[in-house]
Amino acid sequence: MRSCREDVLAFTKQLVAIESIVNTEGEKRIAGALRELVSAFPYFKKHPSFVTMERTVQDEQERYNVLAFVKGTKGTSSRTVILMGHMDTVGIDDYNQLKEYACSPDELMEALQKEELPPSAKEHLESGDWLFGRGVLDMKSGVASHLYLLRHYSEHPEELDGNLIFLAECDEEDSSHGVLSALKTLQRWKEEHGFQYVAAINADFVSPRYAGDENRYIYKGTVGKLLPSFFITGAETHVGSCFEGLDPNFLAAELTKQINYNPELCNEAFGETTVPPVSLKQMDLKPSYTVQTALSAYVYYNFFIHSWSPKDVLEKLKQQAHLAFDNALQAFADRYKQYSSLSGEPYVELPWKPRVFTYEEMEQLLIAEHGEAFTKHMDEWKAVLLQDATLDTRMFAARVVEEAWKWMKDKAPAMILFYSSLYSPRIELTGKTAAEEALIAALDQAVQDVQPAYPHPIVTRNFFPYISDMSFVALSDDEAGIGAVTNNNPGWGTKHYVAYEDIRKLNVPVINIGPYGLDAHKKLERMEMTYSLEMVPNITDRVIQHVLR
Known part of the structure; x- marks a missing residue:
């Protein structure tokens, strides 16, 4: 010693x-x-x-x-x-x-x-x-x-x-x-x-x-760490006619209820389990007070992984978002029926269905619909956003998705899933x-050598x-795993970039x-x-x- x-x-x-x-x-x-x-x-x-x-x-x-x-x-x-x-x-x-x-x-x-x-x-x-x-x-x-x-x-x-x-x-x-x-x-x-x-x-x-x-x-x-994020759109309405629209905050709340502390989203590997995801931000994107419901909401969650790839996480969260969307619409319908019964006003069947896209899916759809006009506009929009020093990578990504959404022909309520920050x-x-x-082997031997000189157990974990x-x-993810990050981060290559190939070279x-x-x-x-x-x-x-x- x-x-x-x-x-x-x-x-x-x-x-x-x-x-x-x-x-x-x-x-x-x-x-x-x-x-x-x-x-x-x-x-x-x-x-x-x-x-x-x-x-x-x-x-x-x-x-x-x-x-x-x-x-x-x-x-x-x-x-x-x-x-x-x-x-x-x-x-x-x-x-x-x-x-x-x-x-x-x-x-x-x-x-x-x-x-x-x-x-x-x-x-x-x-x-x-x-x-x-x-x-x-x-x-x-x-x-x-x-x-x-x-x-x-x-x-x-x-x-x-x-x-x-x-x-x-x-x-x-x-x-x-x-x-x-x-x-x-x-x-x-x-x-x-x-x-x-x-x-x-x-x-x-x-x-x-x-x-x-x-x-x-x-x-x-x-442990690996991701920041899965959701841009959520509703159907705006005057608050006095609240059942004529769908509040995106209502969808966001149900999504957080579905994801937060959910043990199904704990990743076990080698006998060790991550803590479940928890929300780090939940807000709507309404710039100021009006009596109209918000147009959109934004939420993101801390997500730890041991063996899942970023691609796996997108797939799992897309499923969870569908469940949350469905639950929210069911709760909305139940409350609307109760209100109709109390007020005597007629109940009208809901026009909405659960819709969840990854950012990559939405972007490909918009490119197919609008071609170069869309991609050129988004490049110019990102260049403008980069001038705003108050936007961190997370809000930058949200603003990119918000702008892309404006190009969607079908603007029925939806959840857009993406990554908005650094993937560790x-x-x-x-x-x-x-x-x-x-x-x-070197670590095991070193602990064995030193343990007799110290009263508390020195224990290795994975x-x-x-x-x-x-x-x-080092990098345990394959190309598809890293591709899920790069293709689903709206700020990739502008506000945010990581040379994952440099990590793979060092490894x-x-x-x-x-x-x-x-x-x-x-x-x-x-x-x-x-x-x-x-x-x-x-x-x-x-x-x-x-x-x-």
Whole structure:
């Protein structure tokens, strides 16, 4: 076991002290500071071209990744391990009156002594083995662990039979511009230096899975994340004649009832199950108050996957949308009949039937009907929309669908299903390749080596349960799966683009060995120092050695 606690703690505090909230100038500052720190290591003074700070591409923000590598001298192997982790954090407004201490762990912990705290947080604060502050857990202590190993091997390249790359990326907390930009650098280095990428080790945080869970988890592969979205049209009417029209908000409500928390939409693989989808936005697109019902509504849902592809998800949600539409029309008819009975007004049979299209289906229909006039108009419309900086990728996509809908000849109520944001691909690590098999064996051996020195169980699982940059170093989806994303995102190629072919070229098996703690993204974010500062770097180090052996 390497004695590394104080060194990793010092690096952690150094990084935490630099406020690096995503989408702020802080991301630029921390990259500059980290490059300066790494460049000061004697090895990089001797090899200055082995460390670089590179700006992200196709990004509205100015921010940078920091990358460095050490070439081992123990042998002539080209096998290369990538150590990766993100430098950015979420905001600090939740610290309220303690905001000025959020990035100063020692001062924050002193101030927290005077606060009313939950019993577990109070116990941790008083234990001497927990560190509090923004980014200590998510995930600057993880970056610090990798930084420690980079420094060690830069001082002892004779212990390395192969190569080690350090990647500190920006923008993990928003759109992953950092890791997606870094793919180009990694590919260039592969060609220039002959690196053979055999494993990537991420160091994002891990937490208990439930109250009382004492396990410290290491993850092979990661959950995938989609944002399926629906543009929903109704039939407008004056509210005084409400049964003469169909409120799209009524359809949206029934759709959310059908999808939200639905266990049928949990994806089980290798004995592990995703949480069900949940709505992240539900609104109508009415610009201002009138007594007319809305023309359209917009909803989107978080959707995690383990083994399903984006194509599978579209098919499943199309079925769910049909059910919801049918249920909504049945409820509408039942209430209309009740109202007719009460009022004495005649009941008129409903003219509507459930209609659900994917965006790709609607677009193909409109191209068939209108040809170049439609495609030319939509290209021009997207160019205009791009000038509106207030539109994120999700609202941009909604506005594109809304405009396309205007070209539909049959404007009877419908639901249009599409993707409106970044797809973070799922990664399965099953041992199907020699590289995967070697990484799994190395991880198992490393945990076995270290477990006797630590009192809590260190347990491996198959899917990292949170969104992370692990998703962008390998690809488990086939072309049809990725095609379902690219063909059904209305902003694809304009507002939103991901070079999935770059991910497929890299295609390196990835695991997550990260700091352990609680309350990431919250005021009481904290990490356990013994596991995070001692076990994490030692397990990671052993994996590196076993994989490069």
